[in-house]
Amino acid sequence: MSPFQLDVSLRKKLQRQLHGFTLDVDFTLQSRRVVIQGSSGAGKSMILRALAGLATPDSGRVAINHELIYDSASGVNKTPQERHISYLFQDYALFPHLTVRQNVAFSMSRGLLNPSRNAWREETDEWLDKMHMTPYASRYPEQLSGGQKQRVALARALASRPRLLLLDEPFSALDTNLRKHLRQEIDQLQSQLQFPLILVTHDPMDVEAFGDLVLHVHNGRIHEQEAA
Numbered sequence: 001m002s003p004f005q006l007d008v009s010l011r012k013k014l015q016r017q018l019h020g021f022t023l024d025v026d027f028t029l030q031s032r033r034v035v036i037q038g039s040s041g042a043g044k045s046m047i048l049r050a051l052a053g054l055a056t057p058d059s060g061r062v063a064i065n066h067e068l069i070y071d072s073a074s075g076v077n078k079t080p081q082e083r084h085i086s087y088l089f090q091d092y093a094l095f096p097h098l099t100v101r102q103n104v105a106f107s108m109s110r111g112l113l114n115p116s117r118n119a120w121r122e123e124t125d126e127w128l129d130k131m132h133m134t135p136y137a138s139r140y141p142e143q144l145s146g147g148q149k150q151r152v153a154l155a156r157a158l159a160s161r162p163r164l165l166l167l168d169e170p171f172s173a174l175d176t177n178l179r180k181h182l183r184q185e186i187d188q189l190q191s192q193l194q195f196p197l198i199l200v201t202h203d204p205m206d207v208e209a210f211g212d213l214v215l216h217v218h219n220g221r222i223h224e225q226e227a228a
């Protein structure tokens with residue numbers, strides 16, 4: 001397995017009415033299971049958004065496996081698509097007008113190089129199967145439960161074969177049993193496929209499952225780094 005390394009240095013100032021917020025973080029990760037913890041408003045989602053290319057920092061540098069994806073000094077700022085990083089949102093963000101199968105297939109149109117129609121179908125079906133969603137393949141998102149939506153979102157995020165998976169409180173909308181179940185599924189998938197993940201959470205069970213390295217964020221800064 002090739003080594004993984006993420007080098008991050010980000011600075012961003014936000015001004016909202018009287019209160020300003022400054023994100024100012026520097027870290028290097030080699031672990032494939034990283035948890036970001038911190039109080040509400042600490043800047044956790046902002047870090048994920050900047051890594052995914054959904055928010056542009058004022059300055060800094062991000063390199064994944066030594067390839068620059070953002071560098072304010074040399075003007076590099078790759079688009080979210082070019083970064084090959086998947087971001088699993090709190091609210092799933094599925095396309096409402098596409099079926100479950102189409103939602104998953106959509107991400108593969110950019111994950112695979114020149115896929116043939118059949119390779120595409122087969123792989124979509126494999127992901128649906130892995131996520132136990134085959135019986136729901138023709139349904140639309142509004143016809144699914146929260147846990148099912150989350151499974152589809154996960155299948156879609158992984159089907160694009162990301163170099164890094166970002167999970168923003170992925171289980172927060174689920175009940176306790178479902179949360180436990182999905183956590184185990186992601187745990188097993190990650191062990192099997194070894195994709196690097198960074199997970200933002202408040203839940204100690206997530207920290208236990210995925211926190212090989214825990215970054216504690218406080219007021220826009222990394223307060224502490226803790227290895228398991």
Ligand SMILES: Nc1ncnc2c1ncn2[C@@H]1O[C@H](COP(=O)(O)OP(=O)(O)OP(=O)(O)O)[C@@H](O)[C@H]1O
Nearest residue numbers: 014015016021038039040041042043044045046047
């Ligand atoms: N567009 C914006 N303009 C100004 N301030 C913003 C904007 N977006 C976020 N912020 C502020 O940036 C800070 C960090 O927000 P962020 O969403 O990263 O927090 P978080 O740690 O993920 O919080 P939570 O756990 O509540 O999701 C917050 O104080 C927030 O109010």
